[in-house]
Amino acid sequence: MDQSFWSFFFVGTTFALYIGIALKARAGSTDDFYVAGHDVHPAVNGMATAADWMSAASFLSMAGLIAFLGYGGSVYLMGWTGGYVLLALLLAPYLREFGKFTVPDFVGDRYYSTFARVVAVVCALFVSFTYIAGQMKGVGVAFSGFLGIPFEWGIVIGMVIVFFYAVLGGMKGITYTQVAQYCVLIFAYTVPAIFISIMITGNPIPQLGFISDVAGENRPMLEKLNTVVSDLGFLEYTSSSKSMIDVFCITAALMFGTAGLPHVIIRFFTVKSASAARVSAGYALVFIALLYTIAPAVGAFARLNFIDTVNEATYVTSDSYVLEAEAIEERGGTPVPAWFKSWEQTGLLSFEDKNGDGLMQIRGPNASDGIENEVIASRDIFVLANPEIANLPAWVIGLVVAGGLAAALSTAAGLLMVISSAVSHDLCRRTLFPTMTDRTELRVARVSAAGAVVAAGLLGLFASQLGFVAQVVAFAFGLAAASLFPIIFLGIFWKRMNKEGAITAMITGLISTFGYIYYFKFGGGTPDQWLFGVSPEGIGFVFMWLSLVVGVGVALVTKAPPQDVQDLVEDIRVPGTRKPHGIADGDMVPAPALSG
Amino acid sequence: MARSDSEVDARGYWAANLRLTTWLMVIWFVVSCGAGIVFREFLDQYSVGGAPMGFWFAQQGSIYVFVGLIFYYCVAMRRLERKFGLGED
Numbered sequence: 001m002d003q004s005f006w007s008f009f010f011v012g013t014t015f016a017l018y019i020g021i022a023l024k025a026r027a028g029s030t031d032d033f034y035v036a037g038h039d040v041h042p043a044v045n046g047m048a049t050a051a052d053w054m055s056a057a058s059f060l061s062m063a064g065l066i067a068f069l070g071y072g073g074s075v076y077l078m079g080w081t082g083g084y085v086l087l088a089l090l091l092a093p094y095l096r097e098f099g100k101f102t103v104p105d106f107v108g109d110r111y112y113s114t115f116a117r118v119v120a121v122v123c124a125l126f127v128s129f130t131y132i133a134g135q136m137k138g139v140g141v142a143f144s145g146f147l148g149i150p151f152e153w154g155i156v157i158g159m160v161i162v163f164f165y166a167v168l169g170g171m172k173g174i175t176y177t178q179v180a181q182y183c184v185l186i187f188a189y190t191v192p193a194i195f196i197s198i199m200i201t202g203n204p205i206p207q208l209g210f211i212s213d214v215a216g217e218n219r220p221m222l223e224k225l226n227t228v229v230s231d232l233g234f235l236e237y238t239s240s241s242k243s244m245i246d247v248f249c250i251t252a253a254l255m256f257g258t259a260g261l262p263h264v265i266i267r268f269f270t271v272k273s274a275s276a277a278r279v280s281a282g283y284a285l286v287f288i289a290l291l292y293t294i295a296p297a298v299g300a301f302a303r304l305n306f307i308d309t310v311n312e313a314t315y316v317t318s319d320s321y322v323l324e325a326e327a328i329e330e331r332g333g334t335p336v337p338a339w340f341k342s343w344e345q346t347g348l349l350s351f352e353d354k355n356g357d358g359l360m361q362i363r364g365p366n367a368s369d370g371i372e373n374e375v376i377a378s379r380d381i382f383v384l385a386n387p388e389i390a391n392l393p394a395w396v397i398g399l400v401v402a403g404g405l406a407a408a409l410s411t412a413a414g415l416l417m418v419i420s421s422a423v424s425h426d427l428c429r430r431t432l433f434p435t436m437t438d439r440t441e442l443r444v445a446r447v448s449a450a451g452a453v454v455a456a457g458l459l460g461l462f463a464s465q466l467g468f469v470a471q472v473v474a475f476a477f478g479l480a481a482a483s484l485f486p487i488i489f490l491g492i493f494w495k496r497m498n499k500e501g502a503i504t505a506m507i508t509g510l511i512s513t514f515g516y517i518y519y520f521k522f523g524g525g526t527p528d529q530w531l532f533g534v535s536p537e538g539i540g541f542v543f544m545w546l547s548l549v550v551g552v553g554v555a556l557v558t559k560a561p562p563q564d565v566q567d568l569v570e571d572i573r574v575p576g577t578r579k580p581h582g583i584a585d586g587d588m589v590p591a592p593a594l595s596g
Numbered sequence: 597m598a599r600s601d602s603e604v605d606a607r608g609y610w611a612a613n614l615r616l617t618t619w620l621m622v623i624w625f626v627v628s629c630g631a632g633i634v635f636r637e638f639l640d641q642y643s644v645g646g647a648p649m650g651f652w653f654a655q656q657g658s659i660y661v662f663v664g665l666i667f668y669y670c671v672a673m674r675r676l677e678r679k680f681g682l683g684e685d
Contacts, residue, residue: 081659210656248633275670282666289662296656573610574609
């Protein structure tokens with residue numbers, strides 16, 4: 001059985017599974033559609049949140065990114081997990097107690113203002129669309145790279161699958177498909193990692209292999225890696241290339257950004273109580289940590305193995321790899337591994353023999369022997385080539401493809417929910433047509449979910465031509481940290497926070513972060529102009545404080561929020577005491593915590 | 597299900613919750629930004645298995661502590677809710 005058979009087999013089987021779940025979990029009401037009936041078990045929601053959160057980037061790119069950055073990759077590991085502590089302690093339980101459907105719902109009701117709601121809708125849409133473009137592009141790449149299906153058709157197939165479970169089942173369908181997708185992606189990630197760990201260190205648990213000695217040698221793996229990379233002129237693996245303040249700000253911006261991302265927050269509306277939301281955040285982090293503690297190990301193993309097997313190896317030029325490799329070995333040389341040749345065709349790896357010696361030299365920027373680097377590797381290669389590097393059978397590659405697709409589709413679905421509910425619920429029901437019935441709203445929700453699927457697909461197609469997706473992701477976290485996090489946080493912890501403060505805070509965070517990132521990413525800004533030496537990736541954290549200070553300042557000089565709203569804040573702080581409040585709730589009755 | 601505010605000491609419950617949350621946020625900050633970033637170079641002279649300690653905290657340890665913090669918070673809050681008569685039985 002060859003590799004493309006297995007890829008089709010696993011992708012086909014998992015897709016059939018997702019559609020099967022979609023048909024079973026149809027949404028019958030807006031409650032089902034937006035929040036899965038507020039009745040998802042905390043562990044199930046935790047698993048769904050993990051799939052929702054871990055995107056194509058986490059699955060395919062993160063380990064490779066860490067492999068290249070070494071210590072510098074820690075910002076992603078700490079940033080994307082530490083945010084869950086903020087969610088569990090500061091936001092999730094209270095937002096669940098508040099008992100509505102969306103993030104703009106909270107902003108609009110807590111700040112008794114349609115304008116605030118609309119600003120929050122704009123933030124949520126902006127964050128979600130930038131994010132979803134990357135997911136759809138990932139789906140297209142997976143299809144075109146592994147199944148030989150053109151990029152555009154790959155996106156269309158992905159759209160059809162997401163359409164099925166997002167439009168039919170809403171949050172209910174998405175929840176259960178995300179659970180299935182989590183299982184697929186974590187299995188696909190762990191299996192090759194275990195074998196790589198055994199190969200490099202002899203320890204089957206990657207997290208332990210990470211801190212063990214190299215197999216057959218009496219020195220720690222990381223120490224060897226440090227020596228190997230610094231000999232070739234790279235920075236030591238465990239030391240940092242960025243300034244401490246920049247590392248600090250990037251980590252913090254990712255943490256607060258994670259906590260403010262609407263597609264993560266809405267997952268906590270689906271459990272039955274505030275205390276379930278807390279536990280659920282804990283489960284979510286456990287499921288995420290499983291992949292996030294393996295990733296740095298995979299990154300380090302892959303980097304070490306890559307240099308060990310490729311550096312100074314003899315390049316195999318002809319198409320009949322086996323014959324030429326044998327000939328090279330007979331001459332006493334080391335041929336480049338077969339996986340290098342097979343991945344070269346995808347463009348993820350490339351070799352240019354600059355000094356014409358037929359050997360492949362890997363060199364870093366500080367190389368002392370004057371030899372130029374000849375090998376260029378994409379950061380996605382390490383996860384994708386892992387099964388072959390570890391000599392695993394062809395079906396494991398098929399599994400990794402299915403895992404990558406699961407990661408991309410589950411995140412795309414979560415984002416689609418945010419987009420469709422922002423349109424159908426926050427714009428149509430709560431802003432434009434308040435008299436809409438529940439049944440009409442459900443129909444509008446399905447139509448906007450369908451529209452969002454199409455828009456996301458088109459964006460994925462465009463994004464591949466523009467190629468700035470990675471740049472734009474900095475926007476998503478920065479904006480979530482600087483515009484959404486401060487007002488949600490103040491809305492819960494400071495009763496005195498009012499409409500005027502919230503609107504100025506959101507707009508301050510939005511404009512300052514957007515302007516800064518735009519200037520340095522597209523407007524020709526140079527690093528020496530960075531504010532306090534903070535890069536665009538970390539600036540969301542700085543402007544989050546600006547937004548907090550401006551918001552609090554404005555709130556103090558304007559009048560206190562109405563008594564109704566202050567009572568509402570008291571209610572969401574104490575479990576089981578939430579009552580409807582005139583100004584904030586209008587005709588929308590909040591969902592009580594379910595008992596039992 | 598919904599109780600009126602007079603039955604429970606909402607103020608006491610909220611104050612206790614804020615105290616707990618503040619302490620946990622301090623630990624959260626010290627472990628991630630402290631051990632993994634600010635004091636990394638100092639901690640790197642010690643090691644966890646074969647990894648420098650500051651580096652290990654940045655790529656492994658902080659994540660384990662995050663998980664521990666959330667579950668501790670869940671348990672402590674349940675205890676608090678029971679104490680103030682807010683438990684969901």
